[in-house]
Amino acid sequence: MIQSETLELLEWPRLCQHLSTFAATKLGSIVARNLPIPETQAESEQLLAQTKEVYELESRLHPGLSFEGIQDIGDSLERAVLQSILPGEELLAIATTLAGARNLRRVIDNQENIPVLNDLVSELRTYPELEQEIHRCIDERGQVTDRASQKMAEIRGELRKVRSQITQKLQNIIQAKSGAVQEQLITQRGDRFVIPVKAPQKDAIPGIVHDTSTSGATLYIEPNSVVPLGNQLRQIIRKEQTEAEAIRRILTEKVAEVTPDLERLLAIVTTLDLAVAKSRYSFWIGANPPRFVNPQANEIITLRNLRHPLLVWQQQHEQGNAVVPVDLLISPQIRVVTITGPNTGGKTVTLKTLGLAAVMAKVGLFIPAREPVEMPWFRQILADIGDEQSLQQSLSTFSGHIRRISRILEALEPEKNDFSPLAINYQSLVLLDEVGAGTDPAEGSALAIALLKYLANHTQLTMAST
Structure with missing residues (x-):
C-alpha cells in the first residue's frame, strides 16, 4: 500500500500519462x-x-x-x-x-x-496465409467479396440481375407516368425500391406505399408490377447474408486455431x-541511460544536472519556467542525506526528482541528467512527502506524517523466517519531507534523529529535508 501511495506522492501517474502520448x-x-x-x-x-x-x-x-x-x-x-x-x-x-x-x-x-x-x-x-485469405474474402470496407466462394459469386450475379430488372421497370414507369411523379428518381425504403409520387395522383401508379414525406405531399410507392421482383430480391439478399456468415465463420475458426x-x-x-x-x-526530455551501480563495490551515486521530468515537460510542452537542475553525488558509505534550507528553496522538488529517477530507471526509462547516470537499483521506493492532514479522520499534520512513517517502517520489516541480506531491505530508498515537523521543535528533532538513525541501518539510502 505504501509503495502505491509513494507513486501517487511522486506524481508517477502524471509521468505515465505523458509517456502514453508517445505510444503508437x-x-x-x-x-x-x-x-x-x-x-x-x-x-x-x-x-x-x-x-x-x-x-x-x-x-x-x-x-x-x-x-x-x-x-x-x-x-x-x-x-x-x-x-x-x-x-x-x-x-x-x-x-x-x-x-x-x-x-x-x-x-x-x-x-x-x-x-x-x-x-x-x-x-x-x-x-501470412491467414492474412491473405482474409484479404481474399473481405474487402477494405469489411464486406465479404464476390471471390470469397463460387456460391457467393453466383448469388451476387443474381442480385445484380434482379436489381437491374427492378431499375429498368421503374424507369419505364417514371417515363410513362411523369406527370404523377414528384421527382424523376428511384430511391429505397428499407430493402424495397420505390418512386416518389404526388399524393393526389397516387392512383395513377397503383402499388404499396412504404413511406410518406413530412409534408404529406409525396408518397413513396413500390409499383405492383415491381413487387414480385422486390420479393425475389429480398430472398436473394437473405441467401447472400447466409453465405457471408458462413464465410466469416470459416475465417473466424481459422483465427481461433x-x-x-x-x-x-x-x-x-x-x-x-x-x-x-x-x-x-x-x-524528448533530453534524458540519458542509467547504469545500476553496486554500493557494495564502493560505486558512487552520480546524478549531475538532474532535472525533474514533469518540470521538463512543463517547460517544453506548456512553455513553463526553465528547470533548475541539481547535482547528487553520494558515496556508498553514506546512508542518510539531509537537505536543509529556506522554504521554496527546492528541497521537496529534489526529493521528488530523486524518487522519480529511481522509478524511471526501474521501468526502463532514461534519466534527465548528464552522463554518466549511475544509481543503485532500489527494490522499494518509499516516501513521506506532503501533508496528510485530514479533518474527516481527525488527523493533524504531525499525526498524518506519523501514520505514513509507520507504514514505511512496516514495509521495511523483513518477512518472517527470512534472514537474507535483502530481507533487511538494504535495497530500499526512503524519502522524507520535513521530517519531525508539525510538533514541538525539540520533540520533533529528537524523533527525526531517532528515525534517521534507524533508517541508516535498514535502508540503502534515506534522503530527508528539514
Missing part, C-alpha cells in the same frame, strides 16, 4: 498509463536494454519504427475462441495487424547490433511499442 498503438498507450514496476533488477536491466536498442535503432531509421495497421484485436480473439462469428471489420483488423507485425519484424531483422530486439521479435508468428500465437504477437508488439514510447519520451 491503443494497447501501448493503455499499458504506458498503468506501467508495471519490475520486482527484480534483471527485469529492469532487460527493459533498459530494450529502450537503449530502440533509441539506437531509431537514430538510424527515418522516420523510425512504424506500427501502421496494428490494432487492438484482443477482444476479437477472445470471441473467436468462444465460437462467435467475427464481423468483417474485425477480421480485417486481424489481417492488418498481422501485416504490421511482419513489417516490424522485417525492419528489426535487417538491423545489426540489436540482439535484445532480435530475440524479442524472433517469437513472432505472423501467418492460432489465437495463442496471435495473443503472443499482440504482447510482443505492445512490448515493442512501449520500448519505442520510452525511447521517444527519453529523447
Whole structure:
C-alpha cells in the first residue's frame, strides 16, 4: 500500500500519462498509463536494454519504427475462441495487424547490433496465409467479396440481375407516368425500391406505399408490377447474408486455431511499442541511460544536472519556467542525506526528482541528467512527502506524517523466517519531507534523529529535508 501511495506522492501517474502520448498503438498507450514496476533488477536491466536498442535503432531509421495497421484485436480473439462469428471489420483488423507485425519484424531483422530486439521479435508468428485469405474474402470496407466462394459469386450475379430488372421497370414507369411523379428518381425504403409520387395522383401508379414525406405531399410507392421482383430480391439478399456468415465463420475458426500465437504477437508488439514510447519520451526530455551501480563495490551515486521530468515537460510542452537542475553525488558509505534550507528553496522538488529517477530507471526509462547516470537499483521506493492532514479522520499534520512513517517502517520489516541480506531491505530508498515537523521543535528533532538513525541501518539510502 505504501509503495502505491509513494507513486501517487511522486506524481508517477502524471509521468505515465505523458509517456502514453508517445505510444503508437491503443494497447501501448493503455499499458504506458498503468506501467508495471519490475520486482527484480534483471527485469529492469532487460527493459533498459530494450529502450537503449530502440533509441539506437531509431537514430538510424527515418522516420523510425512504424506500427501502421496494428490494432487492438484482443477482444476479437477472445470471441473467436468462444465460437462467435467475427464481423468483417474485425477480421480485417486481424489481417492488418498481422501485416504490421511482419513489417516490424522485417525492419528489426535487417538491423545489426540489436540482439535484445532480435530475440524479442524472433517469437513472432505472423501467418501470412491467414492474412491473405482474409484479404481474399473481405474487402477494405469489411464486406465479404464476390471471390470469397463460387456460391457467393453466383448469388451476387443474381442480385445484380434482379436489381437491374427492378431499375429498368421503374424507369419505364417514371417515363410513362411523369406527370404523377414528384421527382424523376428511384430511391429505397428499407430493402424495397420505390418512386416518389404526388399524393393526389397516387392512383395513377397503383402499388404499396412504404413511406410518406413530412409534408404529406409525396408518397413513396413500390409499383405492383415491381413487387414480385422486390420479393425475389429480398430472398436473394437473405441467401447472400447466409453465405457471408458462413464465410466469416470459416475465417473466424481459422483465427481461433492460432489465437495463442496471435495473443503472443499482440504482447510482443505492445512490448515493442512501449520500448519505442520510452525511447521517444527519453529523447524528448533530453534524458540519458542509467547504469545500476553496486554500493557494495564502493560505486558512487552520480546524478549531475538532474532535472525533474514533469518540470521538463512543463517547460517544453506548456512553455513553463526553465528547470533548475541539481547535482547528487553520494558515496556508498553514506546512508542518510539531509537537505536543509529556506522554504521554496527546492528541497521537496529534489526529493521528488530523486524518487522519480529511481522509478524511471526501474521501468526502463532514461534519466534527465548528464552522463554518466549511475544509481543503485532500489527494490522499494518509499516516501513521506506532503501533508496528510485530514479533518474527516481527525488527523493533524504531525499525526498524518506519523501514520505514513509507520507504514514505511512496516514495509521495511523483513518477512518472517527470512534472514537474507535483502530481507533487511538494504535495497530500499526512503524519502522524507520535513521530517519531525508539525510538533514541538525539540520533540520533533529528537524523533527525526531517532528515525534517521534507524533508517541508516535498514535502508540503502534515506534522503530527508528539514
